[in-house]
Amino acid sequence: MTPQPAERAGLTMADVARLADVSVMTVSNVVNDRAERVSAETRRRVQAVIASTGYRVNVPARQLRQGRTGSIVLAVPDFASAYFGELGARLAERLRPHGFRLVMELTRGTLDDELATLSSPHLDGHDAIILSMTAGTARDLADAQPRKPLVVIGERSVPPGFDHVAMDNIGGARLATDALLDAGARRIAVIGGQLDGPESMPVLRTQGYRDALASRSVPLDESLVVAGGVGLADGERAIRALIKAGVKFDAVFGLTDAAALGAMSALAAAGLRIPHDVKVVGWDNTELATYAIPPLSSVEPDNEAIADGIVRLLLRRLDDADAPAETTAPPARMVHRESTR
Amino acid sequence: MTPQPAERAGLTMADVARLADVSVMTVSNVVNDRAERVSAETRRRVQAVIASTGYRVNVPARQLRQGRTGSIVLAVPDFASAYFGELGARLAERLRPHGFRLVMELTRGTLDDELATLSSPHLDGHDAIILSMTAGTARDLADAQPRKPLVVIGERSVPPGFDHVAMDNIGGARLATDALLDAGARRIAVIGGQLDGPESMPVLRTQGYRDALASRSVPLDESLVVAGGVGLADGERAIRALIKAGVKFDAVFGLTDAAALGAMSALAAAGLRIPHDVKVVGWDNTELATYAIPPLSSVEPDNEAIADGIVRLLLRRLDDADAPAETTAPPARMVHRESTR
Numbered sequence: 001m002t003p004q005p006a007e008r009a010g011l012t013m014a015d016v017a018r019l020a021d022v023s024v025m026t027v028s029n030v031v032n033d034r035a036e037r038v039s040a041e042t043r044r045r046v047q048a049v050i051a052s053t054g055y056r057v058n059v060p061a062r063q064l065r066q067g068r069t070g071s072i073v074l075a076v077p078d079f080a081s082a083y084f085g086e087l088g089a090r091l092a093e094r095l096r097p098h099g100f101r102l103v104m105e106l107t108r109g110t111l112d113d114e115l116a117t118l119s120s121p122h123l124d125g126h127d128a129i130i131l132s133m134t135a136g137t138a139r140d141l142a143d144a145q146p147r148k149p150l151v152v153i154g155e156r157s158v159p160p161g162f163d164h165v166a167m168d169n170i171g172g173a174r175l176a177t178d179a180l181l182d183a184g185a186r187r188i189a190v191i192g193g194q195l196d197g198p199e200s201m202p203v204l205r206t207q208g209y210r211d212a213l214a215s216r217s218v219p220l221d222e223s224l225v226v227a228g229g230v231g232l233a234d235g236e237r238a239i240r241a242l243i244k245a246g247v248k249f250d251a252v253f254g255l256t257d258a259a260a261l262g263a264m265s266a267l268a269a270a271g272l273r274i275p276h277d278v279k280v281v282g283w284d285n286t287e288l289a290t291y292a293i294p295p296l297s298s299v300e301p302d303n304e305a306i307a308d309g310i311v312r313l314l315l316r317r318l319d320d321a322d323a324p325a326e327t328t329a330p331p332a333r334m335v336h337r338e339s340t341r
Numbered sequence: 342m343t344p345q346p347a348e349r350a351g352l353t354m355a356d357v358a359r360l361a362d363v364s365v366m367t368v369s370n371v372v373n374d375r376a377e378r379v380s381a382e383t384r385r386r387v388q389a390v391i392a393s394t395g396y397r398v399n400v401p402a403r404q405l406r407q408g409r410t411g412s413i414v415l416a417v418p419d420f421a422s423a424y425f426g427e428l429g430a431r432l433a434e435r436l437r438p439h440g441f442r443l444v445m446e447l448t449r450g451t452l453d454d455e456l457a458t459l460s461s462p463h464l465d466g467h468d469a470i471i472l473s474m475t476a477g478t479a480r481d482l483a484d485a486q487p488r489k490p491l492v493v494i495g496e497r498s499v500p501p502g503f504d505h506v507a508m509d510n511i512g513g514a515r516l517a518t519d520a521l522l523d524a525g526a527r528r529i530a531v532i533g534g535q536l537d538g539p540e541s542m543p544v545l546r547t548q549g550y551r552d553a554l555a556s557r558s559v560p561l562d563e564s565l566v567v568a569g570g571v572g573l574a575d576g577e578r579a580i581r582a583l584i585k586a587g588v589k590f591d592a593v594f595g596l597t598d599a600a601a602l603g604a605m606s607a608l609a610a611a612g613l614r615i616p617h618d619v620k621v622v623g624w625d626n627t628e629l630a631t632y633a634i635p636p637l638s639s640v641e642p643d644n645e646a647i648a649d650g651i652v653r654l655l656l657r658r659l660d661d662a663d664a665p666a667e668t669t670a671p672p673a674r675m676v677h678r679e680s681t682r
Contacts, residue, residue: 080427082423088421125412294609
């Protein structure tokens with residue numbers, strides 16, 4: 001017979017422990033997701049008792065008591081991006097053994113939503129936040145003063161006192177441009193590039209591109225720098241526009257793999273052969289790059305080291321709110337595949 | 342001067358309202374994310390006061406009082422999948438106007454994690470759950486008796502009393518197979534196929550494939566049904582294995598776009614031309630299909646209708662816990678692109 005709500009409400013952790021023939025501490029470990037302390041079989045037995053009896057922990061009361069939720073938020077501008085999906089998977093895998101669940105939340109890359117993740121009372125439902133900041137500035141962060149451990153990822157400047165895992169944007173873009181120059185290209189279109197403006201991913205990667213050209217005395221042609229988004233559709237649109245405008249180019253540097261793959265699609269549709277007519281490099285080294293036709297050379301920002309760094313800074317900050325803030329930016333490297341050969 | 346924690350703790354919603362020159366109700370609307378009731382400018386002003394004063398709502402206390410968190414979980418087997426990323430983006434966009442944030446959580450497709458999303462006290466931190474069930478069975482669901490509104494997505498049978506948004510798996514697979522047969526193929530490899538076993542995505546789609554073959558009296562060759570995963574790497578591996586084993590085929594049906602794209606990569610590496618030597622169809626009609634080289638024909642499960650259906654059933658259930666359970670499965674359709682021409 002299904003227990004009624006009134007009966008459920010009366011159950012204690014000790015009742016569950018008795019029914020599952022385990023200690024109260026074991027039940028506590030199961031309901032608090034301290035999986036590493038309980039065998040899989042025991043956990044399943046306790047979960048079965050919880051399911052059949054309807055026992056439930058009073059989470060809001062527990063939060064008030066313990067101040068921990070076991071949940072960490074990764075706030076990203078885009079759910080449908082391969083890069084953020086792969087980052088989320090890496091972080092979830094690393095946080096799990098420490099007893100934390102990772103949840104992903106969407107900011108759409110807007111300032112309002114980025115501030116909401118920091119200032120909103122919603123943050124009280126989580127133990128910490130990992131924020132991919134694309135619209136907010138150092139000033140916004142300093143103003144927001146988030147009251148939970150925060151690790152900022154992304155390219156924007158971060159004020160003192162905040163942990164920050166950055167990418168080697170200028171260095172990686174130099175590597176990408178050098179790879180194309182080494183392969184004989186001289187007129188390299190940059191998809192998503194931006195020549196001026198406040199510090200941002202596009203500005204920094206375009207700076208690396210300029211540096212690489214300058215160091216080989218290759219002139220910069222601004223008509224090759226196509227501002228705009230860095231998704232699949234953006235890359236496709238940028239190449240179609242260049243072809244339509246009669247701009248000549250012998251290579252493409254997509255500021256993301258998605259932009260590069262979109263570009264490759266437009267190149268193929270125009271009958272241009274990769275890499276024979278046009279060489280292509282992307283950025284992120286997502287799984288898609290490996291399976292592109294032809295396989296796409298890509299800047300590997302050291303995604304594993306970035307995930308390691310985020311988790312290390314986050315756990316340290318959870319452990320010690322007063323630890324000195326740290327910035328880390330693993331060096332990028334170039335993964336050469338058929339698209340630049 | 343930055344207010345100290347002691348000062349912050351003493352602030353009330355009325356203080357924030359006075360400083361921002363708005364009503365207490367407006368502050369309440371802002372902190373409770375009822376964005377549709379507040380102009381963007383007013384919201385920013387209230388958020389600025391909250392940021393500068395350090396005012397914070399006591400969320401656990403508020404939860405105990407109101408029983409709502411404003412958060413809805415989408416639990417998926419894979420963060421890095423284009424399909425689930427695109428689904429998450431669609432759902433977030435639809436839930437936002439109703440004042441709900443969507444967070445994505447990972448089950449890794451394991452029974453333990455799927456049950457944990459239902460039975461775990463973590464569910465108390467959210468108002469409802471959308472569960473993509475791949476390991477659990479109807480029995481598991483009936484046993485778990487989740488105490489929050491739940492919409493199940495995916496192919497598994499769902500017991501009476503649960504809202505369920507399913508895909509037209511058999512119908513869509515018939516369309517995919519028919520498209521390949523219409524294009525002249527007779528030996529169609531199925532990547533991720535499964536001939537027997539309990540109801541699941543692979544079994545149902547393979548059933549649609551068998552039905553289509555049977556209706557044209559094309560014999561089924563079991564060596565063409567390659568069991569296994571449906572990611573990029575799985576598709577690539579399956580085709581390499583078929584080629585190595587000397588199995589002849591003139592078409593590929595990938596049970597996902599990812600499997601089909603991985604297969605295309607292996608076909609290209611083997612020097613086989615798409616569609617001339619081998620025709621290819623995927624499933625999900627992700628953005629990647631459009632930008633594949635060549636563009637990939639794909640089964641469109643009606644992703645928009647699926648997202649609409651999930652949100653409709655969820656809002657109805659939040660509104661009325663006793664509403665009769667409903668199952669909906671929008672009809673699939675075929676999107677023809679160059680890979681089958």
